[in-house]
Amino acid sequence: MPGQRPGLVAAQAEVSSAARRREADRFRRERAVLVAVEFTGERRKLTAAVRQARRAAEVSAGANHESSVARSHEADLDFEASLAEFEELARSAGAEVAATLVQRRARPDAATLVGQGKLDEIEGVAASTDADLVLFDHDLTPSQLRNLEARLPCRVIDRTQLILDIFARHARTREGQLQVELAQLQYQLPRLAGRGKAMSQLGGGIGTRGPGETQLETDRRKINLRIDHVKGQLESVRRVRRQQRQRREAVPVPVVTLVGYTNAGKSTLFNALTEAGVLESSKMFATLDPKLRQLTLPSRRKVLLSDTVGFIRNLPHTLVTSFRATLEEVERAELLLHVRDASSPMMDEQKAQVERVLSELDAAGKPIIEVLNKIDLVPEGTLKIRPGTVAVSGLKRQGLDELLAAIDAALVRDPLAEATFRLPQSEGRVMAALEAGAVVLEKRFAGNLAYVRVRGAASLLDRFRSFRERGVEERSAVKKRP
Structure with a gap:
């Protein structure tokens, strides 16, 4: 604008540019490197029916090789399906999959879950793809999580934490948000140890004996207090649900x-x-x-x-x-x-x-x-x-x-039944209730009476049992399954 100082214009442009960058970062999908590990010594157990069918197939001679090939093929199919599911989990959490790495090993490494060679590869891929986080399709122990974060150039998230993040995104009601928060707190509690130097700071004061509680103990105490608070609020939700259920069960x-x-x-x-x-x-x-x-x-x-x-x-x-x-x-x-x-x-x-x-x-x-x-x-x-x-x-x-x-x-608790009712013309309310809550099979009039044969819930028909036609027995309308 005319008369406006150049320095002010530049400052406003810089502020506007920074705001646009912040807005773009807010909607930017985080880049993630996915790591899937299959432990061949701990492959998932097959269902009992499948195992039984295979044992029957292996009775004949020469079937061992074919069955072993089938087992290997199914294990590969299962792992591929698990990997595709994990990639879909990452996308549901809002991540952009930058790379997917796979390792098969007999058993997990106690320190880092994966081997040292694979860890070097993960580090290189994360750096080259400018990844924001590394997602593991496996639960990590607190020590594994600590060691991986110390080695890798970005955040590390395991399967449970990823699912919790998706739950947090989709929780809309107060109850859902409380349940997600409780699960997140219970997940974080055993993983506080060793997270940075701040956890070793001491907080004491003049006149106290000893150095006071460590920052780690303080954080644990705060989380435990919050867990107790959230559990109390969830109990209130359960109490309201029980009251609503009792009102529903009354009818x-x-x-x-x-x-x-x-x-x-x-x-x-x-x-x-x-x-x-x-x-x-x-x-x-x-x-x-x-x-x-x-x-x-x-x-x-x-x-x-x-x-x-x-x-x-x-x-x-x-x-x-x-x-x-x-x-x-x-x-x-x-x-x-x-x-x-x-x-x-x-x-x-x-x-x-x-x-x-x-x-x-x-x-x-x-x-x-x-x-x-x-x-x-x-x-x-x-x-x-x-x-x-x-x-x-x-x-x-x-x-x-x-x-x-x-x-x-x-629905066997309140099964379907058939009954015939003999209703005076003045009992219009009974006729309306039967027509609204049951299927009318037959209706005829004789003088001042209406004869109605209906099929409906036994509880509904029993409410008007005083109007049932004499000599007509109630018949179940649901045939027993063979």
Whole structure:
């Protein structure tokens, strides 16, 4: 502008340029070097069914070589799937994958997890790619983390810390944020030792005996106090949940809960069934806070459908513990819908991981319907559907009617039944309740009376048992499974 001093103009331009740089840095994706390690001496155990099938196949002579080749091929496939999953975790956390390094060794190195030669390679790749962090697809002990950070030119993050960061990004409710904070604090507590010279500073004062507590002890005390505070707030959340559940249980409405591996399409299926409009994303752990919506079944029964956080292989135990308030819906559910990605090559292993977490939640014995989702991505004629399994596509809305019918038949606590009612014309409220909550099979009028045959929940029909027609016995509408 005319009359403005040149120095002021330059200073304003410099401030504006610095602001633009800060804004660009805020949205810049961090560059990450991924390190995946497979310990050949500790390969994951195969499922019991697979092992049994292999033992049967090896009975015949000459099958040992073929079975060993099959085992090697499956181990390679499992490792490749694990590596692809780890890369997707990094992208879900907002990282840009600069390089991926792989090492296979018999057992982990006690000091650095990987060998010295591989550590030199990681250091060189991190420096040449100008990486901001190195991500390890393995949990690191406090000493390993300390040694790696001392050697490498950037931050080091292990698998648990990466998953915690993704959870922190997706937590929207106060409850979710508290659960993430609790898990992060429990993760940090044993990893305070040795983090810089600040941890050895002493804080004492005149008149005190001894040097006082170290900075490390101070930090531990602060974290423990914060953990106790967060646990108290989460207990308040659980108390509110219990009160809400007690109000729901006063009017018995069954709860059906979606469970499954992360990115199996649970939220897409949830939206397709309830029109809830919750976030659908291909990123892992897009759903963190639980969702609960009412769903009307073909029998006109009402159920509550719950969407939960997805599971993953090697899910940190601290997460299962911290998210127990959220996962209480799994424990209380009458029926679980195990949503599986039909297009995934690792369907069986993912199923085993989900079942392991359900066992930790004491929910393994609940009735389960297996739902094969994403059938639109599977070539026709290649999908094998076992009895008790429903194939759907939440995205294309295929197979939803069959799924609703399966849910209807599986709710055994309040089963479907048929009954005939003899209603005076003045009992319009009873007629309206039956028509709203049950399927009317037949309705006829004789004088001042209405005869209505309906099929619906036994609890609903029992409410109006005084109007049942005499001589007509109640019949179960659900056929027993063979």
